[in-house]
Amino acid sequence: MTGDDHRVGRREVLEVGGGALVTTALAGNAAASGGRGTSEEDCGRSDETVTFAQFNVFELTAEKAQSEGTEQLQAAAEVVQSAPDPDVLLINELDNNFQSGRRTDVHNAEAFLDNYLAVPQRDDLEGVDFDHFYAPDSNTGVPSGVDVTKDGHHLEPGDRDYGNDSFGFGEYPGQYAMALYSKHPIDADRIRTFREFRWADMPDDRAPTEDRYDSGVYLTDAELERFRLSSKTHADVPVWIDGERVHAVITHPTPPAFDGDENLNGRRNYAEVRLVGDYVRGAGYVYDDAGTEGGLAGDEPFVAMGDMNAEPGDEDNYDTAGKHLIENPRIRSDPLPESEGAAEVVGDPNATAEFETQADYVLPSTEFEIADSAVMWPAEGDPLRPVVETASDHRMVWVEAAFASD
Known part of the structure; x- marks a missing residue:
């Protein structure tokens, strides 16, 4: 555990694993030391269900979060409180x-x-409370040193040009980041982040390089060698649930839009989503920010969570959601969460966003059985319908799961 520890409110903030870990207890507690069930004799899978949830809350800034009474965030909290109480929640x-x-x-x-x-x-x-959360550092708004848009370097934070030349789009460092909340201890010593993983180090990367495009937006060979793949970060955050270490694999890839014929963002979205799929299948080429190589072992339970900005069958990102998530042999993807509201508005019960796409996912590994799931998108006339529309352009997704019987 590195960095300075300091108290904030009723919790302790620990700088760990390329981000901030918060727990209700002190160093040496369950979260810092690995939590309950860390010894082999303690580990035994429970048949109790656990609820995992994912929610992209539109532009949740410091100005909104740090003050009370923001209508949008009140609506977002009401959505979370109206769903089954989540054990683990990604925002x-x-x-x-x-x-x-x-x-x-x-x-x-x-x-x-x-x-x-x-x-x-x-x-x-009732309010929803969590004893622990982990907020990883993000590539958004971090200068890349690369003239991505080939219109000159933009070095001053605060505008879109600066954001476009950052490792991930953001007008200042940490914009559009994420936080994982948990009612269960987080295994701080085993958190892995992949924020510095280079796009060039993925086999068959599909990056728009200079030899593939002679005009427009592209990355030179030298630029690709230094360019990070993750537009925010990818992180593996182990959570101790009933004596079992469950890996929350979290991310938020760039949307496959806002680019040109070179399809920079579509190609990057493909690779970011693929990194999730490859990691949970144990790919050897993956390395984390500490230099440790390799993905998850084949018997480690996980839940892949995030706004993937990808839906099955999307040609702009080479059907990366279908090939690397939905059809992934390590992922339990049937049934997918759905809602009446999505069916009404989009014509697709699995849609999770107002821009008519399935973008948000909670995908348990095959060690789990899915007991229930839903997209929080009520039907027309439901009093919660205007609340979800005020909260965000995305809808919360939740999955209730239990370990599969042996």
Whole structure:
């Protein structure tokens, strides 16, 4: 565990694994040391169900999180409280204010928890609280040193040109980041992040390089050698659940849009999603930010979670969701979460976003059986319908799962 430890509110913030880990106890506690069930004799799979949830909350900035009474975040909290109580919750687009110059005394993830998630949003609802969260550093708004758009280097934070030349689009470091909340201890010593993994180190990377494109946006061979694949980060965050270490594999790839004929973002989305699929299948080419090589072992349970910005059959990203997630032999993808609202609005019950696509996923490994799941997109006339529309352009997705019987 590295970095300085300091107290914030009723929790302790630990700088660990390329991000901020928060727990209710002190160093040497369950989260820091591996938690309960760390010895072989303690490990035994429970038949109790566990709920995993994913929610991209539109532009969850410090200005919103750090103050009470933001209508959008009240709506987002109401959505979470209206679903089955999540054991593990991933929030995307939550600015990492501990990474940028906008740092405050309280991490945005903790502020969102205390100001909104833990506060009942209706008389018939209960607040949702978590003892632990991990907020990894993000590539968004981090200068790449590469003139990605080939229109000159943009070095001053604060505008789109700067964001386009960053490792991941962001007008300042840590914009559009993420946080993983957990009711169960996080195994801090085994967190792996892949923020510095280079695109060039993926076999068959599909990157738009200079030898493939003679005009427009491309990466020279030298630029590709230094360019990071992950637009935010990829992280493996082990959580101890009933004596079993479950790997939360979290990410938020760039959308396959906002580019030109070279399809830079479509190609990058393909590779970012593929990295998830390859990692959970144990790919040997993968290395983490500490230099450790290799993916997950074949018998390690996991849940892949995130706004993947990819749907099965999308040609712009080479059907990366279909090939590397839905059809992945290590992933339990049937049934996929669905909703009446998505069927009404989009015509696809599995859609998770207002821009008519299936973008958000909670995908358990085959060690699990799915007991229930849903997209939080109510039908027309449901009083929760305007609430989800106020909360975000994405819909929360949840999956209730239990370890499969031997």
